[in-house]
Amino acid sequence: MLSAIESYFSVLMLFGASQAVLSIYLLTKDKNRPFSNNILALLLFAWGFSCYWFFAFIAKGALFSVTLTTFIGPMLALTLFPPIYLYIKYLFNESKGFQKEDHLHFLPIYIYLIFTFYLYFDSDFSIANMRHHEWFKIRRIVCAYFATIQGPFYFFKTNFLLKKWQQKIEKDYSEIESRKLEWFKIINYSFAIVFIVGGISTIVRSTLVDAYYLYMGYHAVIAVSLFYITVIIYKYPLLFTKNESLPEVFQINEPLITDLKEVENLYEINSSDEKTDDKDLMIIAKIELVMKEQKLYKNPNFNLNDLAESISESRNAISFALNNSLNKTFYNYINELRIAESKIMLSDKNMQHFSIEGIAAQSGFKTMSVFYRFFKDIEKVTPAVYRKNSLNS
Numbered sequence: 001m002l003s004a005i006e007s008y009f010s011v012l013m014l015f016g017a018s019q020a021v022l023s024i025y026l027l028t029k030d031k032n033r034p035f036s037n038n039i040l041a042l043l044l045f046a047w048g049f050s051c052y053w054f055f056a057f058i059a060k061g062a063l064f065s066v067t068l069t070t071f072i073g074p075m076l077a078l079t080l081f082p083p084i085y086l087y088i089k090y091l092f093n094e095s096k097g098f099q100k101e102d103h104l105h106f107l108p109i110y111i112y113l114i115f116t117f118y119l120y121f122d123s124d125f126s127i128a129n130m131r132h133h134e135w136f137k138i139r140r141i142v143c144a145y146f147a148t149i150q151g152p153f154y155f156f157k158t159n160f161l162l163k164k165w166q167q168k169i170e171k172d173y174s175e176i177e178s179r180k181l182e183w184f185k186i187i188n189y190s191f192a193i194v195f196i197v198g199g200i201s202t203i204v205r206s207t208l209v210d211a212y213y214l215y216m217g218y219h220a221v222i223a224v225s226l227f228y229i230t231v232i233i234y235k236y237p238l239l240f241t242k243n244e245s246l247p248e249v250f251q252i253n254e255p256l257i258t259d260l261k262e263v264e265n266l267y268e269i270n271s272s273d274e275k276t277d278d279k280d281l282m283i284i285a286k287i288e289l290v291m292k293e294q295k296l297y298k299n300p301n302f303n304l305n306d307l308a309e310s311i312s313e314s315r316n317a318i319s320f321a322l323n324n325s326l327n328k329t330f331y332n333y334i335n336e337l338r339i340a341e342s343k344i345m346l347s348d349k350n351m352q353h354f355s356i357e358g359i360a361a362q363s364g365f366k367t368m369s370v371f372y373r374f375f376k377d378i379e380k381v382t383p384a385v386y387r388k389n390s391l392n393s
Contacts (some may be wrong), residue, residue, distance in 0.1 A: 013058070019048070021048060042083050043084060044229065046079035050219065075116075088181075186228070283321035286313070287307065291337060298341065336378065338364040338371075341363040346359060
């Protein structure tokens with residue numbers, strides 16, 4: 001009976017390993033991939049290799065390497081959980097590599113490797129002698145129990161970070177970003193099953209319960225999870241591409257003195273009343289120049305005093321010019337520029353992962369109510385409808 005089950009199970013293990021290889025390829029084929037893809041690929045390698053190792057263990061023969069098992073077999077348990085947490089940590093982080101403190105998560109693996117090579121050297125470089133070393137069995141037991149402790153630790157740590165990201169996403173991002181967390185929640189809970197079953201198998205090794213069945217059980221969960229991840233990567237490739245970040249909210253810079261003087265020189269300004277219209281046009285030209293070059297309106301705290309300082313004109317002169325030449329108040333003029341900026345972002349397919357709320361904030365609006373009111377007044381449709389129409393056209 002067991003041999004029949006093992007036959008079917010070995011196929012499942014080989015299938016899981018093949019899914020890991022396919023997923024790693026899909027995640028790493030793009031040179032401009034996010035760093036989180038590399039961590040997920042590391043995670044898949046550990047899980048996939050674990051499936052292959054169990055497949056080879058069942059099949060025996062040439063596929064099963066005693067040397068490889070002796071060196072890294074117990075280590076596989078230590079590699080199953082840390083990458084889960086690190087993937088979520090770097091999912092929305094544009095880091096290009098590990099932070100120094102993250103190596104602590106792999107410290108047990110580093111210690112394991114050092115200790116394993118010590119056993120190998122102490123056994124006269126003989127695998128056979130190493131397997132009979134007095135510390136060989138202790139190494140395996142320590143790894144098994146440490147992995148049993150690792151499981152719940154990383155599960156709760158990852159779950160906490162998932163909730164933290166979820167709160168941020170609900171505020172600043174859209175449904176596409178939420179999917180990045182939703183599918184991984186399933187993976188995190190599936191590996192809760194892995195550490196529960198794996199922990200039980202570690203504890204019951206010396207009892208009447210056959211731990212072999214439990215090993216088969218949690219490897220089955222790993223194989224199914226690998227298939228699920230492959231489906232997600234293939235079905236939603238956008239979730240595994242680098243986000244185009246929006247520009248930072250613009251900070252007020254020094255006035256463009258040279259350019260502003262050039263604008264002034266275009267108008268022969270004097271104090272006579274008949275030249276008032278020319279002066280207004282000159283002020284409008286200066287305003288449009290700094291808005292185009294510096295995009296001051298993207299600062300949500302930008303006010304008339306800031307504009308006056310930027311173009312070296314008085315508040316009254318600016319207000320008069322806007323009213324006289326454009327028939328607009330400063331408030332309306334700035335918010336129209338913000339709406340124009342938001343329309344560019346709403347129409348950009350590379351910015352689909354940003355929510356309307358996030359785009360409004362990046363355009364310079366402090367509150368959503370003002371954004372929606374101005375947008376509807378100008379475009380006669382809501383931002384959501386405008387985005388849908390723009391992206392579908």
